[in-house]
Amino acid sequence: MPLRARLNGKEIAAYSYDDRAWKRLKAAYRKNRLQMACCDREAVPKTSKLGTQYFAHKQKGDCPTAPETKEHLYLKDLAARAAAKNGWQVETESVGQTPEGEEWSADVLCSKQKSRMAIEIQWSHQSVEEYERRQRKYAASNVLGVWLYRLQGSKQKGYKVELQDSYELPVFGIAHDRQTGEMRVPKFRTGIEDFVSGMMSGRLKFSPKPGEVLTAQVLGAAVGEPETCWHCGCPMKYVTGFDIVTTSGDRLRFAQFGEDGVAELIERHVPDHLLASLGYGRVSSRYIHQNQLAPDCGLTCRRCHRNNSGFYCGDKSYGLGSKPVFFG
Known part of the structure; x- marks a missing residue:
């Protein structure tokens, strides 16, 4: 059931007709020469049960095209x-x-x-x-x-x-x-x-491209309670993770603190003095929380270096391959 045909030798497409024009074609095609594009046999304009406009063979016969649902x-x-x-x-x-x-x-x-x-x-x-x-x-x-x-x-x-x-x-x-x-x-x-x-x-892209260098933008949030360090009163902020961004500025996804490798990457590549200048405490990939090894999200006070509750951000793990992503 093709969507193409030839009307008086000129190729036409069923999807290019609006409802009114399609009705006119149905009414007038007998007075013209309407042929199938696939085999040159006589064609008939029809509408399927799903409302699709298409062309059908006027009579059954040999044709190279296979039937379609x-x-x-x-x-x-x-x-x-x-x-x-x-x-x-x-x-x-x-x-x-x-x-x-x-x-x-x-x-x-x-x-x-x-x-x-x-x-x-x-x-x-x-x-x-x-x-x-x-x-x-x-x-x-x-x-x-x-x-x-x-x-x-x-x-x-x-x-x-x-x-x-x-x-x-x-x-x-x-x-x-x-x-x-x-x-x-x-x-x-x-x-x-x-x-x-x-x-x-x-808007649909496969990212990252093979060999593409990605940027990690570290993100954080202010602590609700307590808002200051229990020991010295210094305002507290904690690292929530980082955005993974392509060279063209497209955001692929957010890597949450607590996912495998996130804390280690931040600890290795973002110096403590830079975190402190932005109001964050030290990030550690190894911190004992309730007798279990867990990453510290930066609730170590940047001023007195005391820990504030050993906040733990989760343990989900995701891989990052080349995936299709929609960008608005």
Whole structure:
């Protein structure tokens, strides 16, 4: 069920028609020559049960295109519309080949200047090996392949994430929200159109890049009770962790004090005199708190060096790989 056809020899796209124009096309296509873009057979403009405008063969016959589910067609239409709105030249059901002659077909091929991106909708199951095989074809053709695949499970019971996204294979799970009726990308808590718009406008980035030098911005907060050192009355502030920031200034995430390696990194690279000049006490990665080894968040008084309660900030541990991040 393609989204492209030819009207009197001129290529047209179903997603470029608004409701009124689509109704006019339906009323007038018999008086014109409407052909399928895939095989030149006579075409009929139709609307699916999900409200997707598309072209169908007037009569059944041999055609190289495979049948599509209504969900696949709906998602392909959403992606094409979002890409077009963001200034990309869009061609659905686009066929190409690698320099070695291997053919590929993209659901939605988007072009802007020298950049090309193929958006693939994968509603049925596909093995990781098949994803990688098809992705290699895109890479060889200097096309960035991005995959939107159907998540198994539910919002209530949790989704089963079958694939791990990476810079080499950008894959993003999609699901139908029964409450809103919207197709969404649960990982980013957004709808398909907003997700594709963000991706096409440069808000979706994989960070950090391989070999990129990151900056850690140490953050802290004032202590509520007690507000001053119990021994000398000096005002107290404690370190809460640090922001991890890219060279372009994008904030990747907040590393909380108490995560593995955070206290050690601050202790090693931020001198005590600098912390003291900002109102913080000494940071220690080794402090005995309630008979357990725990990091001290800087509640050692900067003036008298007495400890104020041995505040402990948690023990969660997270790794930092190259992950897709949305920037507003």
